[in-house]
Structure formats: structure tokens, C-alpha cells
Amino acid sequence: MVETAAPTTPNRKNIFASLELDTRLLGMIGAFVVLCLVFNVFTDGRFLTPRNIFNLTIQTVSVAIMATGMVFVIVTRHIDLSVGALLATCSAMMAVTQTVVTPEWLGLGLNHPLTAPIAIIVGLITGVVIGAFHGFLIGYLLIPAFIVTLGGLLVWRNVAWYLTGGQTIGPLDQNFQLFGGINGTLGETWSWVVGVVAVVAAVLMQFNARRNKTAHEFPVKPMWAELLLSGIVAASILGLVAVLNAYEIPEARLERMFEARGEVLPEGLTAGYGLPVSVLVLIIIAIVMTVVAQKTRLGRYIFAAGGNPDAAELSGISTRLLTLKVFMIMGALCALSAVVASARLSFHSNDIGTLDELRVIAAAVIGGTALSGGIGTIYGAILGALIMQSLQSGMAMVGVDAPFQNIVVGGVLVFAVLVDIIYRKRTGART
Amino acid sequence: MSDRGTPLVEMRDMQKSFGGINAVDHVSVDLFPGEVVGILGHNGAGKSVLMKMLSGAIQRDAGEIYINGELAHINNPRDARTYNIETIYQTLALADNLDAAANLFLGRELTTKVGFVDDAKMEAETRKIMGRLTPNFRRYKTPVAGLSGGQRQSVAISRAVYFNAKILIMDEPTAALGVQETKMVADLIEELKAQGIGIFLIDHDIHQVKSLCDRASVMKNGQLVGTVDVHVATEDDLLGMIIAGKMPQHLAA
Numbered sequence: 255m256v257e258t259a260a261p262t263t264p265n266r267k268n269i270f271a272s273l274e275l276d277t278r279l280l281g282m283i284g285a286f287v288v289l290c291l292v293f294n295v296f297t298d299g300r301f302l303t304p305r306n307i308f309n310l311t312i313q314t315v316s317v318a319i320m321a322t323g324m325v326f327v328i329v330t331r332h333i334d335l336s337v338g339a340l341l342a343t344c345s346a347m348m349a350v351t352q353t354v355v356t357p358e359w360l361g362l363g364l365n366h367p368l369t370a371p372i373a374i375i376v377g378l379i380t381g382v383v384i385g386a387f388h389g390f391l392i393g394y395l396l397i398p399a400f401i402v403t404l405g406g407l408l409v410w411r412n413v414a415w416y417l418t419g420g421q422t423i424g425p426l427d428q429n430f431q432l433f434g435g436i437n438g439t440l441g442e443t444w445s446w447v448v449g450v451v452a453v454v455a456a457v458l459m460q461f462n463a464r465r466n467k468t469a470h471e472f473p474v475k476p477m478w479a480e481l482l483l484s485g486i487v488a489a490s491i492l493g494l495v496a497v498l499n500a501y502e503i504p505e506a507r508l509e510r511m512f513e514a515r516g517e518v519l520p521e522g523l524t525a526g527y528g529l530p531v532s533v534l535v536l537i538i539i540a541i542v543m544t545v546v547a548q549k550t551r552l553g554r555y556i557f558a559a560g561g562n563p564d565a566a567e568l569s570g571i572s573t574r575l576l577t578l579k580v581f582m583i584m585g586a587l588c589a590l591s592a593v594v595a596s597a598r599l600s601f602h603s604n605d606i607g608t609l610d611e612l613r614v615i616a617a618a619v620i621g622g623t624a625l626s627g628g629i630g631t632i633y634g635a636i637l638g639a640l641i642m643q644s645l646q647s648g649m650a651m652v653g654v655d656a657p658f659q660n661i662v663v664g665g666v667l668v669f670a671v672l673v674d675i676i677y678r679k680r681t682g683a684r685t
Numbered sequence: 686m687s688d689r690g691t692p693l694v695e696m697r698d699m700q701k702s703f704g705g706i707n708a709v710d711h712v713s714v715d716l717f718p719g720e721v722v723g724i725l726g727h728n729g730a731g732k733s734v735l736m737k738m739l740s741g742a743i744q745r746d747a748g749e750i751y752i753n754g755e756l757a758h759i760n761n762p763r764d765a766r767t768y769n770i771e772t773i774y775q776t777l778a779l780a781d782n783l784d785a786a787a788n789l790f791l792g793r794e795l796t797t798k799v800g801f802v803d804d805a806k807m808e809a810e811t812r813k814i815m816g817r818l819t820p821n822f823r824r825y826k827t828p829v830a831g832l833s834g835g836q837r838q839s840v841a842i843s844r845a846v847y848f849n850a851k852i853l854i855m856d857e858p859t860a861a862l863g864v865q866e867t868k869m870v871a872d873l874i875e876e877l878k879a880q881g882i883g884i885f886l887i888d889h890d891i892h893q894v895k896s897l898c899d900r901a902s903v904m905k906n907g908q909l910v911g912t913v914d915v916h917v918a919t920e921d922d923l924l925g926m927i928i929a930g931k932m933p934q935h936l937a938a
Contacts, residue, residue, distance in 0.1 A: 550801060558787070562782075566791070568742055
């Protein structure tokens with residue numbers, strides 16, 4: 255261990271060391287970029303069009319939301335096989351609420367402004383209560399999470415069936431449908447506003463962290479590295495906004511939108527979709543979950559309990575209560591995912607969320623969450639979900655037969671974990 | 686021993702059984718400020734169980750614990766911490782995936798005004814305390830899984846020192862350490878002793894007990910064989926107590 259004494263001129267090996275980036279994250283981004291470019295070539299440039307990128311983002315949201323919660327579950331050495339079924343139950347509860355309870359029992363009629371909030375609150379309560387129940391069985395009665403949630407997979411899938419009588423329920427409330435993607439976007443102006451706010455917030459946070467380090471006289475990265483990082487972050491955020499804005503609303507649809515407001519479409523006017531509300535929801539969830547993971551005691555205890563449950567217990571942490579909380583968070587996220595998934599379809603169907611548990615677990619694992627516990631990141635899981643979705647829809651666009659699509663996805667999952675194991679061995683220090 | 690005032694810790698008639706086996710059977714021990722009491726015995730003699738009842742990791746079946754002469758209520762690790770009882774476990778009880786600072790403050794994180802964990806401040810405090818114990822330590826950002834046995838031990842000891850332990854339980858603190866690191870722990874025990882901290886030291890190594898401890902309580906099959914002054918008892922006496930479970934004739938009186 256030889257380090258230079260002066261903190262301002264540390265002995266840096268190369269440009270990547272100066273940036274202090276997570277090399278694992280870089281690898282994943284690299285793999286993702288290569289994947290996109292390959293598909294782009296094979297689809298004659300149809301993969302990286304604003305339209306397809308827009309679709310990719312809204313298709314990823316539902317799984318990505320649950321994957322952030324799955325990170326906590328897996329980090330604490332548990333597993334949740336019931337997320338898809340739980341999503342279905344939450345979706346069924348919300349569908350029944352907005353098509354039967356609020357219009358008929360409460361007499362609010364169709365598309366009342368209160369319908370969507372009431373339905374979402376009902377869904378969240380459903381998710382949190384079921385999650386707490388799972389957490390209680392696992393944390394306090396010590397039934398393995400695998401068994402509890404395997405049972406839950408059967409139970410909640412069929413509770414959803416029973417609630418709706420197996421029928422498809424729709425159309426859902428119009429305001430509720432705003433969370434679905436194409437039916438609810440911010441438009442160009444507001445998308446730019448959100449993008450700029452995000453850039454300012456990201457840069458402020460980065461330099462706040464730097465100031466905090468300097469205050470304690472810890473070494474910080476060179477200024478050029480900080481600025482370069484800020485530049486990359488800003489370019490990525492604004493670039494995404496620009497792409498989503500570039501996806502133009504078809505003229506016929508735009509005409510209908512103007513008609514609905516009692517106006518006439520001006521000649522030659524075009525408008526982009528902009529940031530979908532569902533993607534905004536995912537971004538907010540990602541930020542909140544990252545803050546919980548890195549900046550709160552709850553997050554610290556989740557990782558400590560995952561790394562060494564005995565140490566956590568001996569440090570006075572109640573690992574039982576922690577398990578309960580983790581599964582409550584998972585339940586709440588399943589409910590939010592259900593909002594996005596059913597709003598995207600514009601109805602509740604009996605098979606909603608089928609096999610999502612596997613996609614969610616795969617996303618978390620591809621994103622670097624270790625099943626042995628203690629290691630995992632929120633951004634990794636979201637990137638994992640995005641890679642899975644890109645792979646799936648990319649192959650569909652290229653025209654790969656359906657069985658081969660699933661064969662490839664399954665193979666990629668196993669291969670990704672192998673690469674991860676090799677990477678961890680090489681970099682050492684991590685168990 | 687009555688001339689030394691009130692004991693720092695007095696454990697009276699402690700009992701614990703697991704499935705009909707008496708792991709600790711009517712054992713009483715005490716500890717005075719600035720004293721090191723060795724707890725000796727074979728594997729399975731009940732040493733660790735006895736100490737875990739004091740640290741709150743195991744709930745006792747019966748018996749009373751007095752801290753500074755007052756009846757103490759210790760039912761979990763959190764309770765023990767309120768009495769300034771700190772434990773350095775044989776298994777070290779560190780979360781391998783977290784760095785030194787996160788481990789040192791685990792369960793007692795420093796927070797900012799808005800309630801977030803203050804990693805920078807915790808790292809600064811960790812640097813101060815670790816700097817005293819192991820001046821060459823630099824790997825503050827590495828998960829402790831990547832540290833050597835001695836460095837990990839330093840983290841565990843720093844935790845006890847930082848939070849002003851009055852009563853320290855050390856479960857084979859040098860078992861995983863090299864010669865130099867063992868010396869470091871020995872020096873530290875002397876220093877803590879001088880500060881008036883009472884230490885229970887669980888150890889197998891009779892040489893170590895002879896050199897570090899003031900008294901030794903020997904256990905066998907869950908029962909207390911006896912407590913002797915290590916400056917009077919010979920190594921053979923101690924060995925006899927551990928193996929045969931009998932008090933030596935010349936000390937029995």
C-alpha cells in the first residue's frame with residue numbers, strides 16, 4: 255500500500271481511475287451500447303429510431319420498478335417469486351375499484367378526477383399489506399422466502415382471478431391511463447424542463463459531495479474529471495429528452511387531440527411525445543430507492559444484514575423487522591408497477607404480470623445483485639431490465655423465432671452471472 | 686476481594702440450557718474496574734455462552750447481572766450497549782461487504798440534520814480512531830472482506846474503544862492474528878486497563894492468560910471450577926483446572 259501523501263496529486267493510473275467510475279457499470283453500459291448497435295445494423299437502422307427508443311423505455315418501466323425492490327430483497331438474502339402474481343392482484347383491485355367501486359358505489363361516474371388517486375391508493379395498500387404479510391411469515395415465523403413467495407405466486411395469481419371472475423376489465427379511467435406510456439407524455443416543453451432540472455440537481459449533488467469530502471480533507475478527483483463527469487451526465491439526460499421529443503405524434507392523432515379541446519390543428523404543426531409519465535415515475539422511484547440504499551440507516555442495515563446477518567443482529571439491528579420492511583417496499587413497488595402495466599394495456603387482463611417474477615429477478619441479477627447477499631445497486635437493476643427488454647424486442651424486430659428469443663434470453667442470464675463471477679474474482683476484495 | 690469496593694460487573698448464579706443440556710450451570714463471576722479476568726475452559730465448557738448472556742446476544746434462563754452494584758436488565762445487544770458493554774467476537778461480527786467506517790458505526794450511525802447517514806463524518810472519525818491503533822491503515826474505502834485478520838480485528842476493537850466501553854468482552858481476540866498483531870492487541874489491553882476499563886478475556890492460550898490477566902475463572906461442562914489469581918496459580922494449576930475440573934489443593938483455601 256503505497257499512496258502519495260498529498261491528497262491533491264494522488265498517484266492515478268489512468269483516465270478511468272481519475273473518474274473513479276464503477277468499472278462494472280461501465281462494462282454493462284458498454285455491453286448495452288454494443289447490443290443496440292448490433293440490432294441497429296440488423297434492422298437496417300430501425301432499432302435506434304426515436305419511435306423504438308420511446309417504446310423500449312415504456313416497455314422497460316414495469317419490470318424496472320419491481321427490479322429496484324428486488325435488489326433489496328436479494329441483498330438481504332431472500333427472494334420474491336410472487337411479484338408477478340402480486341402485480342396481478344394489485345391490478346385487479348385497482349381495476350375493480352375504478353370500474354365498479356368509484357363509479358357505481360361512490361356514484362362518481364366515469365373518468366372522475368378522484369378515480370385515479372383512489373384506485374392507486376387502493377393498489378398501494380393492497381401491495382403493502384400483502385408485502386407485510388409475506389415479510390411477517392419470512393421474518394418472524396422464519397419460513398424461507400422461497401417457500402412463502404412460491405406459495406404467494408399461486409395464491410395471489412388466483413386471488414386476482416377470483417376478484418375479476420377471470421374477466422378482462424376495461425377500459426380503465428382516462429387519468430389512470432396517463433401512467434401507461436403513450437397515453438401520457440409530458441410534451442416537448444415540460445420534457446425539457448424536467449431534463450434541465452435533472453441536470454442541475456445532478457451537478458449540484460456531485461459538487462456538494464465534493465465539498466463534503468474537501469471539508470474532511472479526503473482526497474477528491476481532479477477538477478477536470480468532475481467537469482467531464484458532469485458533462486457526460488448532462489449530455490445523457492438531455493440527449494434522452496431530445497430523442498423522446500423527436501418521436502412525433504402522428505398527424506391524425508394530433509388532430510383528434512386538438513378536436514377534443516375544441517380547437518383546429520394549425521397547418522403544418524408537429525409535436526413530439528416527450529418524456530412518458532411512466533418513465534418519470536421510474537426515475538423518481540430510482541432516485542428514492544438509491545437514496546434509501548445509500549443515505550439512510552434502513553439502507554445501511556439492509557446491506558449489513560445481507561453481508562452478515564449475525565453481525566447485524568449483534569449490532570442491535572432487528573433483522574426480523576428489517577425483513578418485514580423490505581417486503582413491504584417490494585409490495586408497494588409491485589402496486590406501482592401494476593399501475594404502469596395495466597394503464598399501458600388500458601385494461602386489466604387475467605394474465606397481467608405472468609412470468610414477471612423471472613424477468614424481475616433476471617434484471618436484478620444481470621444488474622449485479624449477488625444472490626449470496628450484501629451486494630447490488632438500484633441503477634444496475636434498472637440497466638439490467640433495459641438490457642433484457644432491448645434483447646427481447648431487438649430479436650423480435652430482427653425476426654428471430656419466439657422459441658429462440660427465450661433460449662437466447664435464458665442463455666444471456668446465465669452468461670451474465672458467469673461474467674460477473676469472473677469479474678469479481680479478478681478485482682478481488684469482494685465476496 | 687471485599688477490599689476492592691463494588692465490582693464493575695457481577696454475574697450471579699447464571700444459568701442457560703439448550704435442549705436439556707446445561708450450557709451454563711449456576712455460574713457466578715465478577716470483574717473490577719481496571720482488571721482483566723480470563724475465562725478459561727475447553728471448547729463447549731460454556732465460556733462463550735456465559736459472556737453472550739452479558740452482551741445480550743443470548744437470553745439467560747436464570748441469574749442476575751449487577752453493573753456497579755445495581756441490577757441490570759440485559760435482554761438484547763442494544764440493552765448491553767446502554768451499559769457500555771462492548772464485545773469483540775471470535776467471529777469478529779463484521780459485515781464483510783461494508784467498509785471500515787460503516788462497520789464501526791453499525792447500528793449507531795452518525796446522521797446529518799435531515800437524518801441521512803453522514804458517511805464523510807463517520808469516515809473522518811474512523812480515521813482518527815484507527816490511526817491510533819494501526820497508524821499504517823489506509824484502506825478506508827475497501828469492504829472489510831479485503832482486509833487482513835489484524836486489520837479486521839482493529840476495526841472491531843476500534844468500535845469498542847470509540848463508543849467508550851466500560852466493560853469489554855474479548856472472545857479469543859488474537860486467535861486469527863500473527864505475532865506482531867497479537868502484540869498490538871496485548872498493548873491495547875494494557876492501555877485500556879490503565880483507563881479503568883474492565884475486560885473479560887476468553888482465551889485458550891494459557892501463556893497469554895498468564896501474561897495479560899489478573900484473575901482467571903475456569904469452567905468445565907458448564908460449571909465454574911473456580912476463580913484464581915493468575916500470579917499465584919501456576920500454568921500447571923490452570924491446566925489441571927481445565928482438564929480435571931478440580932481446584933488445586935494449595936489454592937482451594
